[in-house]
Amino acid sequence: MGLRSIIVLVVLVGVRGSSTSEAASTDISAQSKIKSETAEDTGQKSTLPVEVTEDNMMATGELNPNHYPAQRAAKVVQHYFNTRYGSPYRLFGLQQVHSGNAEDVSNSGRRYQLEISVHEIISNKTQKCSAEVFFPRGEGSLFAEVQASPCEELLINTKLQEEALYQQYKNNQSLLSAQNLPDSYGHIEPNMEPFWHLAIVASSFIMLKESTENTLYNMAQVASIKQLDTENDQLKFECNVLLHEMVSQEILQWKLLFTWSSAEGINVLEKEQLPHCHSCEKAPNSK
Template sequence: MALRIIVILAALMGVTGSPTTTVRPETSSVDTAAHPNSIPETAEETGQNEVFSEEEGAEDVMATGELNPNHYPAQRAAKVVQHYLTTRYGSPYRLFGLQRVHSGNAEDVGDSGRKYQLEIAVHEIISNTTQKCSAEVFFPHGQKQESPQVQASCEELLNISTKAQEEALYQQYKMNQTLISAQNLPDSHGHIEPDTKPLWHLGIVASSFIMLKESNENTLYNMAQVANITQLATENDQLKFDCHTLLHDMVSQVNTHNYELLDALENGRKSKLFP
């Protein structure tokens, strides 16, 4: 799945607002063959260390009761928790990865959906901090797909302060004489230049909004690559980027749809994209 993302970031720490998304399918499709540098996310950047076999992928996703922590039903629900934490608390200097699922349980909630209770190890990648967290994921059922509902308790990881680095990065980007841009993060060898890592991380945070929105019991999304990201000119104190990212659903292997995503700021809630 390819996404073209317009990301608008809060200029100053403490600015209120919450990123929202508008997704419109386009008539054209994106073939992964047209993106030879697209590669899966690394375990270092995502915390996703499990490799699934075809047998595991075929496991009944509607299993109830105690779940095998290494199989898809538990892993899918846990991956949603990762996207949730990233959308709520992620930034160019704070990223969350799923390190391990310790235990999982699933139960039907009438006809309304299914609830997953999880004990997982979440890794804050940049500070290299890991915490065991409790989480609950509810997948609504119905003719119209709704985003999963998530609750997670990871207080230790959320107390990591990155405001100083984010403020310094904001000032750097705002004072640049030329608008910055980067392509193919990472490249075909998995390499990312140190000065472009914040842009790569920003692409992960922005894409997590869509991965969370589109996730269900039959998906397992990762971001594969920032194909390109370009800073756009603004006349206010915001930073704005046009970002084209590639997403991969490990379950379906689908990576061919093209969408346009607009992230904007609304008053009322604090933006976690760039505090």
């Protein structure tokens, strides 16, 4: 797939910078169940919230909910919800940041307190939730810490659908394999949508770990996904994904090995960042 096609896909799944109630749309709402919506509804002409400046990144006190500091912290909450509650039939996005506050915590890091609207993509339900994100400072592998209200209205019961999907692919004679989800026209075959969702949830484990105050990650595309043989009760997948880091405008390639079952959920076994794709590197700003 060429650079132009990838950037079009990223724009479709990007963050809205509008100051209206439609600000900060989800990075995946242009597809899945919402594929039937119009381009206007899915934020086709998305822009990033504001130009990045040091003062903006280090803002304290009350934050503009449409500017980078609040948006970045809120995006981490989206990845957190997907890692905790995501499934082939339950997927979370950030719809809107209502308010935000940031404070320095001694020399240990910065804490963000947020009021956001979280969108469960497949059921098209939205709920306002409170969340706290702490970005630690220091050397070593330091990851963002998230605490959030559970947003129970969004935790729809999908066990029957998940069990049916699990049994179908557990007993299939041939192993699943697919590429370019979505394709350059934004299309995904209906039977591939649950696995696209699975790959997004698995990618949220990467994006949650990689997120800092200086990053803003979106899923761009599942380049490939294939089912592997397994000797236990888990379905096992190898997956290559393209992630858009919207601050640097880089398209990053990651390889994932993960398992899934309706009983155990997703377990990421291995993850590896691959060398940059020359045709994907340094993508221009999406407008």
